[in-house]
Structure formats: C-alpha cells, structure tokens
Amino acid sequence: MENRVLYVRLPCNPIFPIGVVYLSDHVHKLFPDVQQRIFDLGAVPPLDYAKGLDAIIDEFQPTLLVFSWRDIQIYAPVGGRGGNPLQNAFEFYYAKNPLTKFRGALGGLRLATSYYTELWRNLGLVKRGLKRARKYRPEARAVGGGGAVSVFYEQLGRSLPAGTVVSVGEGEALLEKLIKGEDLAQERCYVVGETVPRDRLIHEKPANIEKTACDYNYIETIWPEFSYYLQDMDFYLGVQTKRGCPHNCCYCIYTVIEGKQVRINPADEVVAEMRQLYDRGIRNFWFTDAQFIPARKFIDDAIELLQKIIADGMTDIHWAAYIRADNLTPELCDLMVKTGMNYFEIGITSGSQELVRKMRMGYNLRVVLENCRDLKAAGYNDLVSVNYSFNVIDETFETIRQTIAYHRELERIFGVDKVEPAIFFIGLQPHTILEEYAFKKEILKPGYDPMSLMPWTARKLLWNPEPLGSFFGQICLEAWQRNSNDFGREVMAILEEKLGCADLEEALSAPVEIKDKQLAAVN
Numbered sequence: 225m226e227n228r229v230l231y232v233r234l235p236c237n238p239i240f241p242i243g244v245v246y247l248s249d250h251v252h253k254l255f256p257d258v259q260q261r262i263f264d265l266g267a268v269p270p271l272d273y274a275k276g277l278d279a280i281i282d283e284f285q286p287t288l289l290v291f292s293w294r295d296i297q298i299y300a301p302v303g304g305r306g307g308n309p310l311q312n313a314f315e316f317y318y319a320k321n322p323l324t325k326f327r328g329a330l331g332g333l334r335l336a337t338s339y340y341t342e343l344w345r346n347l348g349l350v351k352r353g354l355k356r357a358r359k360y361r362p363e364a365r366a367v368g369g370g371g372a373v374s375v376f377y378e379q380l381g382r383s384l385p386a387g388t389v390v391s392v393g394e395g396e397a398l399l400e401k402l403i404k405g406e407d408l409a410q411e412r413c414y415v416v417g418e419t420v421p422r423d424r425l426i427h428e429k430p431a432n433i434e435k436t437a438c439d440y441n442y443i444e445t446i447w448p449e450f451s452y453y454l455q456d457m458d459f460y461l462g463v464q465t466k467r468g469c470p471h472n473c474c475y476c477i478y479t480v481i482e483g484k485q486v487r488i489n490p491a492d493e494v495v496a497e498m499r500q501l502y503d504r505g506i507r508n509f510w511f512t513d514a515q516f517i518p519a520r521k522f523i524d525d526a527i528e529l530l531q532k533i534i535a536d537g538m539t540d541i542h543w544a545a546y547i548r549a550d551n552l553t554p555e556l557c558d559l560m561v562k563t564g565m566n567y568f569e570i571g572i573t574s575g576s577q578e579l580v581r582k583m584r585m586g587y588n589l590r591v592v593l594e595n596c597r598d599l600k601a602a603g604y605n606d607l608v609s610v611n612y613s614f615n616v617i618d619e620t621f622e623t624i625r626q627t628i629a630y631h632r633e634l635e636r637i638f639g640v641d642k643v644e645p646a647i648f649f650i651g652l653q654p655h656t657i658l659e660e661y662a663f664k665k666e667i668l669k670p671g672y673d674p675m676s677l678m679p680w681t682a683r684k685l686l687w688n689p690e691p692l693g694s695f696f697g698q699i700c701l702e703a704w705q706r707n708s709n710d711f712g713r714e715v716m717a718i719l720e721e722k723l724g725c726a727d728l729e730e731a732l733s734a735p736v737e738i739k740d741k742q743l744a745a746v747n
C-alpha cells in the first residue's frame with residue numbers, strides 16, 4: 225500500500241517545528257520512497273487554518289496524518305495567546321478591590337475562552353483533516369503526538385476521532401511501525417475507541433534510536449515554507465543534542481516522558497546538522513534538550529560538542545539552552561562563552577537549599593554559585609534567566625528570605641540588569657510527584673481533569689496553595705501594578721521590602737531532616 229505522510233504542526237507560537245522535522249527526516253532515512261509533506265500551522269494566520277489545511281490535503285492526499293501538538297498549558301508570567309494568564313488568574317483569585325477582581329474575572333473569562341477555543345479548534349482541525357483525507361483515501365489514518373499530547377494523552381483521547389493513534393513521547397519508532405503496517409501493541413500509544421492506555425504507559429522507556437544529522441536538503445523539498453524560519457535573523461532555531469533527564473524534580477513530567485536514561489546525539493552529527501542551517505544563514509541556535517548538561521558525567525559530551533563547533537568554523541553563532549549550572553567546569557565555561565552562548569535559563573525554582581532538596585531537584589546551590597562565578601570569569605556578559613517558582617512545598621517567610629539572598633548573590637555575580645528573575649507558578653502536571661503529593665494532602669482528588677480551566681480546578685492546578693497562596697497573590701498584584709514590564713524584579717523587590725533578606729549562608733545550608741520528608745514519603 226502506498227504511504228503518503230502529511231505532518232501537520234498544529235497552531236503554535238512561531239517556535240521552529242523541530243519535532244515534525246526530525247520525524248520526517250527519520251522516516252525518509254528508513255523509507256526513502258515514502259512521499260512526505262510538512263504543513264506548519266504555526267506559520268499560517270488563524271483565519272486561514274481550515275482553508276490552508278483543506279488545500280494541502282486536496283493537493284497531497286495523505287494516507288497518514290501526523291498531527292503534532294506542542295503546548296496546551298499557558299500559565300506563564302508573560303503575555304500569552306489569551307493575555308497574561310497568571311495576572312488574570314491572580315486578579316480574580318486574590319484582588320481585594322472589587323474592580324480589580326472584576327477585571328480579573330473578565331480577563332479569566334477571556335483566557336478560558338481562548339484556551340477552550342484553541343483546544344476545540346485544534347481537535348476540530350484533526351477531525352476536519354481526517355475527514356477530508358478520507359475523501360481521497362478511505363484508509364487514511366490520524367496519529368497525534370508532541371509535547372502537549374504526551375502530557376495530556378489520557379484526556380485528549382476522549383475528544384479525538386475514533387481510530388486516532390495517541391502517542392506518548394518520541395514518535396520515531398511508532399511511525400516506523402505505522403508505515404510498515406505492523407502491530408502497535410508494544411509502542412507507547414493507544415488507539416481511540418479500540419484500546420485504552422496501559423497503566424503506567426507514560427513510565428515506559430523510549431526506544432533507543434541513535435540520532436543522525438537531520439538532512440535539511442531533503443526537508444526543504446517537503447516543506448516549501450521552511451524559508452519562513454530563515455528570514456528573521458533573531459530567531460533561535462532548534463537543534464537537539466541529547467534526550468532524557470536523570471533527575472526527579474517533583475513537578476516535572478519530562479523526566480518520565482523522555483526517560484531517565486540520557487541518550488547523546490553524536491557530536492559530529494549535531495555539528496553536521498548545525499552546519500546545514502549555518503550555511504542557510506542561521507546564526508542563532510536553541511539546544512532543545514530538556515537539559516543541555518543533565519549531570520556531571522555529561523560534561524565531557526558538552527565539551528566535545530562545543531569544541532567541534534569551533535573546529536567546524538562556526539565561530540560567529542549564538543546559542544541558548546536550559547542549563548543545569550551545577551554541572552559546569554572552568555573549561556566548559558570557557559567554551560560556552562567562546563562558542564557564543566548568549567542566553568541561558570537555570571530552573572533552580574528556589575534559592576533555599578532546604579526547599580531545593582525537598583523538591584528533589586538534586587541541585588547544590590553553593591556549586592551553582594561557584595560555577596556562575598567561573599562563567600562570569602570566563603567572560604560571560606549576557607542574560608541569564610533564573611526560574612523561580614514560589615510556594616511549591618513547605619515555603620515559609622524564612623525560605624523566601626533565603627531565595628532573595630540567593631538572587632541578590634546572582635546579581636552580584638552577573639550584574640543586576642543581566643539576571644532576569646522569571647517568576648513562574650507551577651502548572652500542576654499529571655504523573656508527577658507533586659500530583660501524588662496533592663492527592664495525599666487532599667488538595668486534588670484522583671480523577672480530576674488536569675486540563676480543566678474551570679476556576680475551581682484551575683485554582684488548584686495553578687499551584688499556589690494556602691497558607692501562603694494569598695500572600696503571594698497580593699505580592700504579584702502589587703508587582704503588576706508597580707511595573708508590569710519588570711514583573712520578576714518587582715516581585716523580588718516587594719518581597720525584600722516586606723520580609724528582608726537572609727544571610728546567604730543560611731540559604732546554602734540545608735539541615736537534614738530526620739522525620740517526615742514529605743515529598744520523599746510520597747513515592
């Protein structure tokens with residue numbers, strides 16, 4: 225049977241659709257005769273989604289529709305697609321002034337409307353695409369995957385058309401089987417209306433496939449709109465250097481989806497891939513790994529890659545990534561600066577070692593500071609975004625003071641204007657240790673809908689429990705009022721005004737508790 229594979233990246237902010245690019249590259253390497261096409265709704269204006277999808281299906285007549293869905297969860301401190309979600313929610317939940325509360329309610333309504341509209345619109349696009357493809361190919365099949373599907377695979381299956389294959393995690397092995405027409409029973413997937421997701425499906429290990437350099441000469445031939453991403457020279461194009469993360473951070477699901485075993489993409493292959501993009505004019509790269517240096521034992525791999533980038537002559541690039549700054553050495557710092565790292569995010573979540581330990585993040589905050597000093601000494605003068613999520617577990621005024629002390633030290637190292645505190649509140653995700661904790665504490669009941677944006681559920685999923693929830697609510701409201709353009713720094717300033725700043729040494733030391741390590745007891 226002839227296979228014609230259409231990859232549809234569902235609407236998304238313009239982030240490079242690296243997932244479908246890698247999938248189609250993999251399929252092409254195994255089955256060079258299979259006809260493929262990429263259609264990226266991230267590059268199409270909203271009014272043209274349906275029309276554009278119809279047109280590509282009429283033209284290409286696919287037998288397999290691969291729908292890639294990147295993100296659903298939108299709680300962020302920044303302007304999202306439906307406004308500033310965090311601000312709307314907080315105004316609604318915490319504002320004392322009835323007018324502000326009303327504004328929050330309206331904002332929340334707008335947000336919920338845009339959230340559900342997006343959700344239904346994407347589900348509608350899958351249905352529409354499949355129905356239209358079946359006009360030409362009655363055997364046509366849909367398969368859904370990507371970040372959002374991996375997180376919400378159990379819920380999304382309820383709304384997708386019968387027969388749709390719902391995939392968790394990487395899709396390479398699954399597509400291989402679908403194209404060969406083989407049984408899918410061993411894959412991390414289920415079929416809507418035919419099978420149900422196996423218990424602990426999400427915890428199953430991904431297939432161990434060694435990644436080779438993506439062949440962009442081929443990608444260009446199946447994706448005429450590729451050039452859209454080459455036009456804006458400030459755009460960071462995705463390149464993956466490894467998969468998997470060995471850590472256990474209590475709120476993170478990716479350590480489960482990508483697996484704990486880190487699989488390194490060979491440095492020569494990564495460089496060969498970057499070189500193809502470089503030759504097309506790209507100078508900004510985002511290493512899309514869950515963590516660029518997941519643990520100390522991967523430092524040598526990072527060094528090898530950066531050395532090879534220099535050896536290849538790509539000396540005028542910039543790159544960014546999520547960096548676990550506890551895993552740096554002076555040599556690596558030097559190479560990071562030399563190869564043009566000009567932005568990185570560290571997700572320490574709290575500046576209190578005690579809390580970092582309770583959240584099971586495996587960070588040694590003292591080491592992070594030492595390594596940041598090495599990075600600065602190596603000449604790093606660009607931005608660092610430090611992700612803090614307050615009130616995850618056992619937060620107290622004392623641990624807040626410690627976080628302030630820690631943040632101020634980072635500012636002393638890099639400069640106040642270079643350290644951007646990104647204040648997130650955790651969006652609770654299914655299958656995480658934090659979810660189990662919420663069950664145990666009876667904050668949530670098993671069977672809740674993690675995708676619900678109804679105010680009573682959303683209030684729990686946007687993790688900010690009492691007794692400190694209302695306190696943080698007020699702090700954030702004040703920060704938006706004072707200066708919404710510098711929200712993170714404003715939050716830090718208000719917290720310091722109200723609570724003061726601890727001694728750095730206190731922040732860095734975590735007395736070991738003998739009894740009841742709450743999260744540790746959960747699993």
Ligand code: B12
Nearest residue numbers: 237243292295296297300367368369370371391394395512
């Ligand atoms: C790197 C990254 C970023 C970078 C992206 C930089 C860049 N230029 O690419 C930055 C920091 C910008 C970012 C931002 C955000 N991100 Co982000 N990000 C990631 C991360 C770590 C990796 C994504 C990636 O590119 N992986 C590499 C590629 C190759 O993998 P992939 O696209 O997932 O594709 C593979 C599989 O998913 C699968 N697959 C994909 N499609 C399909 C389709 C089918 C049919 C099949 C079978 C398989 C399949 O196969 C592919 C190849 O193996 C993931 C977490 C993770 N570890 O995956 C979160 C993640 C994608 N982000 C997420 C979110 C929410 C966001 C934000 C919306 C956060 C926010 N609230 O602001 C923003 C969005 C910003 C925006 N402008 O819209 C969520 C999305 C799910 C959700 N919760 O809704 C994720 C999954 C993290 C999480 N666990 O919550 N992000």
Ligand code: SF4
Nearest residue numbers: 469471473476479514
């Ligand atoms: S280090 Fe990052 S990717 Fe790994 S488990 Fe923690 S939050 Fe998740």
